[in-house]
Amino acid sequence: MSEPNLLRRNRKRNGRAAIRFFRILLKHQGCPPRVLIADKFASYRVAHRQMMSSVEHRRNKYSSNRCENSHQPTRQRERAMTWSHSVGAAQRFLAVFSRISRHCSPPRRGRTTTDHRTEMVAGFQAWDQVTEPTIAA
Structure with missing residues (x-):
């Protein structure tokens, strides 16, 4: 098989995969979105043209940063479990870590320093009690 045919086939396959991906997203979403923000993959352009040609497609360099930053809590949990060697051990650790981490680092947004400190003290007191x-009598 020659090199150009292989590249052409892969391009079509990527386009088909993107169409299948968009079809699944639309089925779960229920209605087409107002704006599609995606990376600059050529296969997304093919799927957009076929599936949702009326929807605006934004392909700016930094448009997807907002989407990627929404996964930050998940990334923090993944970073905490990088030492784990098995899925079971990671799941056991994350089950406890996700409950504890909210006590040790409550969200700061929209709170005064006094409220934050009060919540931190309450969280650490609860942790100390647990x-x-x-002492056995």
Whole structure:
């Protein structure tokens, strides 16, 4: 098989994969979006043209940063479990870590410093009560 035919076939396959991806998204969404923000993949342009030609397609360099930053809590949890060697161990760790992390670092947005400190103290007091060793009588 010659090199150009292989590249052409891969291009079509990527376009088909993007069409299948958009079809799944539209089925779960229920209605077409007002604006499509995607990376500069050529296969997205093919799928956009076939599936949602009436929808505006924005392909700016930094448009997808907002979408990627929304996954930041997930990335923090993934970073915390990088030491894990198995899926089960990671799941056990994350089950506990996600509950504890909210006590140790409450969100700061829209709060005064006093409210933040009060919540931090309450969270650490709750943590001390849970982890306090009981003395057998």
